Amino acid sequence: MEKQKKGYKQNPFYRYLVLYKEQKLKLTLGIIFSTLKSLSLVPLPIIFKKLVDIYLPSKDINSLFYAGILVVFLYIIYVIFSVIxxxxxxxxxxxxxxxLRADLCTKLQHLSIRFYDNTHSGKIHTKVVQDTERVDVMSNSLIYSIFVSLITGISAIVILLSLNVILTLSLISILPLFALTQRLMRAKMREKHQYWRNNFEKLSTNVQEFLSAIKLIKAYSAEDYENQRLKNKISMLSDAGVNMVTYTVFYTTIMEFITGLGTVLIMILGGYLTIKNILTIGELVAFYSALGLLFGPLNRILTSIDSITAGFISLDSIYEVMDLDETEYTEGKIKLKTLKGEIEFRSVCFSYQNKEVLHNISLTNYPGKCVALVGKSGAGKTTFVNLLLGFYLPNKGTILIDGHSSTDINLRTLRTHIGVVTQENILLSETIKNNILYGNMKARDEQVFEAARKANAHEFIIKTSKGYDSEIGEKGVKLSGGQKQRIAIARAFLKDPKVIIFDEATSSLDSESEQKIQEALENLKKNRTTFVIAHRLSTIINADEIIVFKEGEIVEQGTHKNLIDLKGEYFSLYNRQTSNL
Incomplete structure (x- = not known):
């Protein structure tokens, strides 16, 4: 069983074929009708032979008429079978x-945050959109150009053999040239396709960065610089494309030249056999007609080599992701139906890219208690929250949730009890209502409206063109920063979590809105475990405990008053901010 699993993992194409099992009846019917379509024209050479050798010399008009009807009938059958x-x-x-796309997207959703830290979004986009499309083209090429064409080609060879063995064997003698050319050029073609694909990924990444940073680019008048960066990437992609296409054309031309040699060989040898009365003119015409049935599928195979090569490269790329072991561990044995909210970090250490960013972190937070995390940028506050959410696992120490180790808890059930409002304000290109509903997909409209009121968002929402059904655009582009922040806060209210995390949750609000939200947050914190990441220390003066981070360590902790009296790191940070007011 293990060997089978290993082989299954190492063979992307076999794994891809397995996906066809659910549709094997329709696939079988498709192949049968497509094969019948091709075979429906196989009798044509025999009809042409009789036409030239019998009907025309004997001036048999009736047979000629019936032969014409038969050809029309065969083409009607061809069209019907082709459509089906x-x-x-x-x-x-x-x-x-x-x-395949759904499986890939599911895999991407279950990959760890580390994968996204180390992978460009353009590369991921290429796999989901471009690679799957190339695999689709490859699939059609394999079925039509390879499988059906092979059956048609074999049928044509049978007809050719029945017409003249000598001509057929002489034609078959050039087939090793096809095989040799394919063997010599296949690896190089694959290499050039891979190089083009890599450049496409780089361009895709650059375009996404350009679009997401358009305001920054304009603010810094960096259009010319970014334009030049894009031009360089486009130029590299263009050069790679020209190189790839040139090689493909060279390969196809050689194959067509070999095909031409076969045609010339048949012309000379067939003409000679006809002159010597070994072959009739009708048989020669029929042979050329059957040759079309052979070379037609052969040309389809040759022209599809390019898309098949690209498809196999894309398939490898897709299954590279599918086989990643960086899947987020979410299947802990303990499924939390309820949560009290007792959170304890016990001697936790965490390293990122071989650099320790948290060292020996120990703290406890309880329901109804608010713990504020403060410190300079890069001190470790956000990493602390990421560990709590299970985005990363600690290298040392233990995180306890209601007394259970976080590694024993099913992370999905844990996250249903945690609400998060970050300073990034990630919103979907959806309606306002659907963005709030992200906190609880089963909530009623009244609950959505109430959450919006608590977040001080209801008034501005009902003034929009369609109220709660208004589209907010990509990343909430149609809303102001403060409006986006309040929708994100409303989403957290609707979730009604036992643990809530605010990362500068009021940073984008004006003074009046901030005051109302602060009042709402005080109500929300009752009987809940709350963590607040704060840069503006004036917003966390009333926190039950303030944890001061510095270079990945906790250097101070206590109430605002205690820390001011201590005259340490917090005192310095607080004085620096108040002196600038």
């Missing part, structure tokens, strides 16, 4: 690509 075959195959391939 295409329908089934397209249905199956689109279904499988849908499954």
């Amino acid at each position: 075959g295409h329908y089934y195959i397209l249905y199956v391939t689109k279904y499988v690509i849908l499954r």
